[in-house]
Amino acid sequence: MDIKTCASGSTEARIEELRRRFGSDLVILGHHYQSDDIVRHVDIVGDSLELARRIPDIEARNIVFCGVYFMAESACLLARPGQRVFLPDHEADCAMARMARAEDVERVLERLSASGRKVVPLAYVNSSLAVKAVVGRFGGAVCTSSNAKVMLEWALAQGESVLFLPDRNLGRNTARILGIPEDKQVVLDIARDNLDTPEVQGARLLLWPGCCPIHESFMKPDMVDAFHRHFPGCRVLVHPECSPEVVERCDGAGSTAYLIKEAEKAAAEGKEAALCIGTEFHLVRRLMERHAGRINIIPLAQATCADMEKVTAERLLATLEGLEEGRGEVHVDEALKAPARESLVRMLENCR
Ligand code: 13P
Ligand code: SF4
Numbered sequence: 001m002d003i004k005t006c007a008s009g010s011t012e013a014r015i016e017e018l019r020r021r022f023g024s025d026l027v028i029l030g031h032h033y034q035s036d037d038i039v040r041h042v043d044i045v046g047d048s049l050e051l052a053r054r055i056p057d058i059e060a061r062n063i064v065f066c067g068v069y070f071m072a073e074s075a076c077l078l079a080r081p082g083q084r085v086f087l088p089d090h091e092a093d094c095a096m097a098r099m100a101r102a103e104d105v106e107r108v109l110e111r112l113s114a115s116g117r118k119v120v121p122l123a124y125v126n127s128s129l130a131v132k133a134v135v136g137r138f139g140g141a142v143c144t145s146s147n148a149k150v151m152l153e154w155a156l157a158q159g160e161s162v163l164f165l166p167d168r169n170l171g172r173n174t175a176r177i178l179g180i181p182e183d184k185q186v187v188l189d190i191a192r193d194n195l196d197t198p199e200v201q202g203a204r205l206l207l208w209p210g211c212c213p214i215h216e217s218f219m220k221p222d223m224v225d226a227f228h229r230h231f232p233g234c235r236v237l238v239h240p241e242c243s244p245e246v247v248e249r250c251d252g253a254g255s256t257a258y259l260i261k262e263a264e265k266a267a268a269e270g271k272e273a274a275l276c277i278g279t280e281f282h283l284v285r286r287l288m289e290r291h292a293g294r295i296n297i298i299p300l301a302q303a304t305c306a307d308m309e310k311v312t313a314e315r316l317l318a319t320l321e322g323l324e325e326g327r328g329e330v331h332v333d334e335a336l337k338a339p340a341r342e343s344l345v346r347m348l349e350n351c352r
Contacts, residue, residue: 011313015041018320026323027060028316029075031067032256033280033305037313038066047256048074048125049144053348055079062086062323065330066311069093072330073129077341086328088319092310094126096241099210100166102130104190109138109163111195112206118159119206122151124167125347126212129332129340131165136339141346145240145255148174154350161203166210173240173247175205215241218303219278224249227276227298237262238278238300246278256283267291274298280305 019026019041029051030042039045044054048071055063055078063079064086065072072087079085105121112119121140123131132142139158143151152174155162164171168187175185184204188195200206219242227236228249235251237259247253252262259277266275267290277284278300288297319328332340 011317012040015313015317015320018317018323022062022320022323025060026062026064026320027058028064028066029054031071031308032260032283032286033308034066034311035282035309036286038311038316039286041313041316042066047144047146049146049255049351050257051075052078052125052144052344058083064088064316064319064323064328066316067092068097068305068307069330070097070126070128073332073340074125074132074344076330076332077129077132077337077344084326085330086319086323087330088312088315088328089310090328090330092307094212094307095214096124096166096210096212097126097128097131100127100131100208102128102134105131105165105208106134108188108190108195109134112161112163112200113138117161117201119161119163120155120159121163121165122155123165123343124148124170127166129336132340132343133336134339136341136343136346140343141350142343143347145170146257147347147351148240149177150351151347152178156204161206163206163208165208167212167241168207168209169211169216169243169247170240171205171207172244173242173253176244176247180205211243212241214280214303214305215239215278216243218301219243219246220301221245221249223300224276224278227300231274231276231298234272234274234276235266236276236278236300239280242278250278259283260287263287263291263295263297267294270294276300280308282308 028042030045055075065075075085121135121138123135123142125142125144186199186203187207187209224236237252238250240253274296276298281302281304284299
């Protein structure tokens with residue numbers, strides 16, 4: 001297994017010493033995709049929805065977010081005045097989020113709405129703060145993989161069409177659950193800018209051409225078939241960032257929280273010989289270890305997120321050592337805060 005679990009004892013001890021020293025002045029949050037080197041030091045581990053929901057209740061002055069850039073930006077939006085948010089490596093920026101640039105999203109929305117058509121943008125939380133601000137200005141909202149169905153229903157009720165971005169896979173997988181016909185969906189060709197075609201004009205669901213390289217490139221339909229052949233009757237569960245061609249062969253698809261819960265249920269029931277899980281490997285490996293002896297959890301692919309891996313124990317330590325001087329602090333553009341917060345709050349209000 002090609003996973004680094006090499007934080008030295010002294011790094012670990014020093015992080016713990018600083019955590020003790022900061023006491024209630026510090027909360028460390030970590031996404032489930034973080035390595036064990038990080039997860040062992042966090043106060044709250046969760047998926048993106050859970051972590052966003054926890055921010056408003058945090059009283060500590062310093063929030064260190066172990067995840068990727070858009071998550072820390074969302075934390076800045078939800079933090080209290082005077083609270084500071086830190087990300088141990090600012091280069092940890094979700095590859096999918098980088099596929100939708102705010103200026104392109106704004107241009108496309110302006111073009112699509114030019115004829116008076118009401119196009120409601122729905123941004124997966126894996127998008128930059130600047131994109132969320134554009135979405136907020138156009139009356140749209142944010143969603144996560146846990147609430148994409150509820151939020152897509154909401155967005156469809158607000159206008160004639162929905163622009164779902166940046167993840168075309170989550171968009172298509174959610175559209176299938178809601179029964180939106182394939183011929184009412186179109187993946188936009190942003191590079192060629194051909195937004196005036198009859199397909200685009202007639203579509204109910206417009207999809208941005210982004211994806212998660214981890215879930216799309218490493219998890220393939222034939223892998224699902226191979227598991228089913230080797231373990232007849234056993235289930236494959238995947239994250240909905242996988243392609244629809246993978247999801248349709250699987251026995252279930254859902255958010256990180258769903259995958260964790262299903263693994264727990266299967267381990268408690270002990271009825272299945274094996275359970276295959278298709279998502280980021282740091283999380284799958286943790287589930288394999290947690291449930292060893294009760295159920296055989298098998299990864300669909302051993303794919304780790306290189307952006308999440310940029311947050312190392314050494315960088316977490318450097319952030320804590322430089323906390324007072326603001327090392328690793330995330331600053332967001334004040335002008336973008338209000339419209340971006342609007343899009344995020346619309347989600348939180350619709351999914352209480
Ligand atoms: P969750 O919304 O399930 O936390 O997923 C975040 C993510 O980056 C998935 O690749
Ligand atoms: Fe982004 Fe994919 Fe990494 Fe999640 S796993 S943070 S979507 S690149």
